[in-house]
Amino acid sequence: MGFYLGMISGTSMDAIDAVLVDFDVVPLRLVAATATAFDPALKRRVAALIESANSVALDEVGQFDVEVARAFAQAALALLRSAGISAGRVTAIGSHGQTLRHRPDLAPPFTWQIGDPNTLAEMTGITVVADFRRRDVAAGGQGAPLLPVFHDQVFRSDAEDRVIANLGGIANITILRRGAGVTGFDTGPANRLLDAWISLHLGQDFDADGAWAASGQINDTLLRELRDEPYLSLPPPKSTGRELFNLPWLKRKLGSRPLDPRDVQATLQRYTAATLAAAVRQYAPGAALYVCGGGARNSGLLAALAALTAPNRVASTGALGLDPDYVEAVAFAWFAKRTLEGLASSAGSVTGAKGARILGGVYRYD
Numbered sequence: 001m002g003f004y005l006g007m008i009s010g011t012s013m014d015a016i017d018a019v020l021v022d023f024d025v026v027p028l029r030l031v032a033a034t035a036t037a038f039d040p041a042l043k044r045r046v047a048a049l050i051e052s053a054n055s056v057a058l059d060e061v062g063q064f065d066v067e068v069a070r071a072f073a074q075a076a077l078a079l080l081r082s083a084g085i086s087a088g089r090v091t092a093i094g095s096h097g098q099t100l101r102h103r104p105d106l107a108p109p110f111t112w113q114i115g116d117p118n119t120l121a122e123m124t125g126i127t128v129v130a131d132f133r134r135r136d137v138a139a140g141g142q143g144a145p146l147l148p149v150f151h152d153q154v155f156r157s158d159a160e161d162r163v164i165a166n167l168g169g170i171a172n173i174t175i176l177r178r179g180a181g182v183t184g185f186d187t188g189p190a191n192r193l194l195d196a197w198i199s200l201h202l203g204q205d206f207d208a209d210g211a212w213a214a215s216g217q218i219n220d221t222l223l224r225e226l227r228d229e230p231y232l233s234l235p236p237p238k239s240t241g242r243e244l245f246n247l248p249w250l251k252r253k254l255g256s257r258p259l260d261p262r263d264v265q266a267t268l269q270r271y272t273a274a275t276l277a278a279a280v281r282q283y284a285p286g287a288a289l290y291v292c293g294g295g296a297r298n299s300g301l302l303a304a305l306a307a308l309t310a311p312n313r314v315a316s317t318g319a320l321g322l323d324p325d326y327v328e329a330v331a332f333a334w335f336a337k338r339t340l341e342g343l344a345s346s347a348g349s350v351t352g353a354k355g356a357r358i359l360g361g362v363y364r365y366d
Contacts, residue, residue, distance in 0.1 A: 002091035006333030011169020016075040018328040032083035073123035094336030102241040111143040117363040129336035132359040141353025144239035146175035148184035149233025150331040152341040161287035167295025185236035188275035189245040213269040216262030237352035273304035289311040296324035335350040
């Protein structure tokens, strides 16, 4: 059958994750993986475009679509070189691309990812499957989160109820209860606000191991303000993004309070843990919690999660055999395989769509 290559750049745009996966063995085999940092100039320009949504130049959007695709192609080719695998041995690339805008709350709703799959196919010489989210939105769904169907395939257990928590820019959970179908939703922010705040004050891309947060004190008044966000009380299905949880939102919550930036960081970290823990307690009490995504490397965040969900077990998906850094990228390789096989890879029970759908468009390289 050949290998599949999965790629994603998340909300935080910290890197392009690329994986090479062999699905012909059980369980699946992660052959190789890389995380390629975005060119800093391109990252700044795309971030500026996202944050200036009310004054966007169409030429810029079109050019960024191609530039992001070129960056993805270079990351894919670098992965193949490091693995010693030729492009001819790869059946397809599953590319999520870079989310530019996610607005399932508008009428009409839409979601928009850039990273032109035509350019990606031409530069790599590999068939590309991309644009996974819009079919679900067209079917009445949120278009997110998509990973729960994949989590259901690889992480479900007959021995325990499980929650898989993906801590990227936004936090989402997959609920895998014995004897029940898969469900899941976005619980709120994860790394997005933490990254934005430390970048604003220290010029760093992220708070390594939660060290800066650990140097501050949680401000209970601010925490209450943050938790007074209407999104949190909405019932699933629901999804969110940086369109809501961003620096302007945080600054409105801060108001004129003269808080130490370290205290704000500590409060944001507790906010991420508290909103996720509240969702687990409400929808999957007693379930074991397995974490993936960049937040799985933040020991301060994991400690807060463990405290707020005790006595539930808290571990990374590494304990289940899959590196927490690359679960999302592996999922998009799996989505590509499902699409080429004509199989659905979405669930209305998660997104609210009218039914399961085959996701993504196919851009063949023949």
